[in-house]
């Protein structure tokens with residue numbers, strides 16, 4: 001049985017005051033004892049958020065991280081710096097990073113490996129655009145994105161990692177993949193992984209992201225290969241995020 005995983009990606013939103021209010025409204029997430037819950041604040045707020053949730057079971061992830069160790073990379077933040085702050089890991093390859101900041105599969109694989117080598121959690125995001133789905137390329141695209149890491153670093157690199165399927169057309173648009181559409185892709189991703197290592201494929205948590213909210217979470221979590229959610233917009237609303245956690249807890 002895979003332990004459900006729910007994370008709130010705040011994207012470029014928040015302020016000291018708004019973050020404190022949100023965290024205080026979320027309260028003690030350890031009441032959700034059968035799931036893992038994470039928040040993903042902007043890097044500049046990591047330290048304060050980590051201090052605020054220090055006594056709770058909530059983990060704190062960065063939205064991205066540099067693939068480089070240190071040096072002349074103005075504006076970047078290294079894995080060692082995240083570790084120094086006490087962050088638990090980072091997202092890699094979010095579609096906004098791929099599309100708006102031109103991150104490549106190779107770069108994403110390097111970021112993934114850097115996190116893994118430091119013992120931090122990597123959350124690899126994959127997903128197709130609307131044009132790719134309409135062209136029937138969904139599985140080719142998400143498999144390529146997964147294989148970019150799997151081929152380079154092997155299945156053992158995914159121990160403690162999470163794979164997030166986030167169809168780009170469903171992110172922030174209010175359009176959600178139906179539970180059946182998402183399940184089909186999750187099952188295919190698991191099959192791609194199983195060709196390398198079946199036992200690890202069965203352990204791997206594959207979570208869905210793209211307009212998840214309180215009202216559609218349970219239907220998604222009912223699916224056999226959907227092990228949680230990476231939540232954007234709804235994670236900024238405590239009631240919505242808690243409703244999603246509750247649905248995940250129920251599915252555990």
Ligand code: PGA
Nearest residue numbers: 171172210211231232233
């Ligand atoms: P959304 O974002 O829930 O606002 O669609 C999900 C994500 O980008 O992780």
